[in-house]
Amino acid sequence: MNLVRAKIIVVGIAVVAIALVFLLWEREAAQDLEQGSAIEEELGRGVQSTVIVFADPSASRLVEERREIEVQEDKAMRARSILQELARGPQEGGAVRTLPAGTIVRSVVFDDRGGVFVDFSRELVDKHPGGSTGELMTIRSVVQTLARNFPGVEEVTFLVEGREIETIAGHLDASVPFAVEQYR
């Protein structure tokens, strides 16, 4: 009986994963579907530990928070979940959010040269409080969250609704990738 139930759950998870992959494909965002490994691989259950990098209340330094998320084999999906946690904001005291409330991470794409493309929803630019320091902290938190969880990441490009942006709130140049080295 238990075995049957387990099988049903595994099949259910597989169906949901396939549906998700299909949805993303339909959106035609620059999704790295070539890998497509999520479909074939068995999805393990459980959680994994990740590091989410927020900022302190005075916008002076980054603050790390450990958080457990559901295991995702697919790298891009995992990155998306991690950044979605970042968008959700901190749970512990001593840290503040770095992405505007309501920001959705639409997709994440890794290229094979250490580059990552993160596609955010409009809230990133529409609801950012502004200020050059504020933008800097937002960029650093995203870049370092990716770098801490995915060794080998060298630069991160921000997109909004699938498009390149000039800037987040009018101060820093967001039309080029942010180097992990520069946004420490």
Add this chain to the structure above:
Amino acid sequence: MARVETRREEGETYFRFADIALAVDGIRYWNPNTRKATLSVGTRRITVAEDSRFAVLDREVVNLRARPSFTSEGFWVPVGFLQGPLARVLNAEVVWDPGEAVLSVRALRPAVRSLDVRSTGDGTIVELGLTGATEFTARSRTRATVEVMFPGARLPDSLGVAGGTDHVSDVIVEESPDGVRAEVAVTQRAGSYDVEMLSDPYRVEVLVRGGYEPDTPSPRLRDVKHLLPDADDSIGLRGIGIETVMIDPGHGGSDRGSVGRSGLTEKEVTLSFARELSRELQARGFYAFMTRSSDSFISQERRAEIANLAVADVFVSIQCGAWYSGWASGFSVCYYEPPASASTARQGRRGSGLPRLGREAPAGVKDDLRWDRMQEQRIGESRALARAVAGSMRDALPLRSRGVDGRSLPVLAGCSMPAIQVEIGYITNRDEETLLTDPDFLRDVARAVASGVAAYRASAEESGR
């Protein structure tokens, strides 16, 4: 129409990139480092990467449904490249006849398909929706009308206007043998107009503004022409002393900047502070100018351009800090630091490898003459200026010092003189927001900044720059 060679692989037809470029009279580039190929037709660009199903058309990502590949015979793109991005760039239907192995292009005449008139903060926008990129001309033959012509375009449906606004009384759109003509009748209250083509969706916007409002140089800027040395010496001779400061109050017009808890806007603060700073600099013997002297919008590029045209010796951009929490406070001073991303360095130019319309220098222009790289020559001086100003502010003000750092700030990128950005306090911090509305406080900050600029002048002149 062109006869082209193709290659079949996994049920997909591939075309040689070079053949297509030739057939559409485009220019092709191949970047061996990023393994990306770009086809440029007119002002538009399509970039494809080896082994990626996605192409970038101008700035938009387009799915090709198959991956381009590289063989010893060249770079090959799938048929999706022709039917998707290429067809859009050519504004045409691209037909591939496999029987005859012939590629043909059927031009679609662009159409004017919609008309919308709406009021905005700045005036009235008349928006003409288009089916694709098309040429247009705009002129104002009389005081009462602005005429926009789309040569060769068609008008499938007659377009009516919903009703006049303060600045526009009527719009007539009609088809003629030459194309489509739109006549915008303006009212007495109209002052100036701008016509601009935008994409996604393609449209031409006619912005009719109210009574004339200078969006750039304060009146005194027009008097500085005499400061320009003889044309031949315009680059070499600047620097006989530091005498002209261009103050750039951040934000303005439709761009409010950050907003404090009480509703105080950054654009107001930067402007009132800039006025104080202008007075304080003049009191120290500088010529001081402002990129804006009223509540109007100016682009980042234009701000640098104004400073360059005025041959300013120092550029000071004014901003406020802002943060999610009310705890953040203090002032900071920044200088320009170019983006350090590897792909930027690899390509030796601005850009992420995605094409950037209107920002590419024409072929043959040296990188060190590129407007958006001017500041790279001045980073050392800008850092010294930033330190002088931050030092002076730290000594004189009761604010927390957040220090000096380099940031890739586009507003500074194009400045050909030492340039800094000063964040004069956090508008999201309750106490500092109150201070930022206090004229006495703004004067104190302005004094500190002006003294910093004067200290920089003294040290630069001593060391002979």
